Amino acid sequence: MDEKKSSVRPFRVEALHTLALFALAIAQPVFSTIGEAPEFLVAHNATPLVIVAFAVGLALIAPLAIIAVEWLVSRIYRPAGKVLHGLVVLVLLGIIAQQVLDRFLDLDVKLVLGLSLVLAVLASLLYWRSATVSRMVSIAAIGALLLPLNFLFVSPASRLVLSKGGDVFGEVSPPKKTPPIVFIVFDEFNPTVLLDENKQIDEVRYPNFAALAKDSWWFTRATSPYHQTVVAVPAILTGKRPDGTGRLPTFTDHPRNIFTMLGGEAIA
DSSP: OOSSOOTTOOHHHHHHHHHHHHIIIIIHHHHHHHHTOTHHHHHTTOOHHHHHHHHHIIIIIHHHHHHHHHHHHHHHOHHHHHHHHHHHHHHHHHHHHHHHHHHHOOOOHHHHHHHHHHHHHHHHHHHHHOHHHHHHHHHHTHHHHHHHHHHHHTSTTHHHHSSOHHHHHOOOOOOSSOOSOOOOOOTTOOGGGGBOTTSSBOTTTOHHHHHHHHTSOOOTTOOOSSSSHHHHHHHHHHOOOOOSSOOOSSTTTOOSSHHHHHSSOOOO
């Protein structure tokens, strides 16, 4: 171990460490996953304000709530506050260890959890006894502020944040006369499960599908233009093949679609 023990660090430093470890263990993986897949936010109708609130809540409000509990316990009985902070550090280090093991090793779940616990205990010992490790965690707290900024203004999700809500989701005037069209998308649906031994829809098991097929056109060999929903559905709605440009399923990236063509915002 190096230098003198850092277990006498003041509460403000412990709070900074909680913020840093929470950012590494929880905020960073979430921001990375959602930031690289903004279609998740589109699917949930997340407006720029909602996305900003989500980023602030995850990066700051959530860890500050944990810090507030630590502070309250420390005010009542300082040793108990130390124990609580130690448990928080152990859990967050365990989450970090589990993510690292999952990324680089293909192990059984039980083995991963066991190794994560061992690594978390060892890392906790270093955290409490090494002043150098303590300073490194303090420096890592900078990431608690940089992570939401990267998510909001640098990641692919920034296209949703920096766009006006109306531009992203579109505002289409309703048609003067409602077209007799019902559009239903069965996501990841295998139509072969509907068929009987004659390759026809089984009227006994699926009477409603069979009735629909009798009163409509059923193109048995039709397939989706793409294997991902976020690309296939815009292709269906616009009538254009996917071009591989990474467009989002938003009004901004697909202004000419069946809704604008049938509505009052038809685009030539």
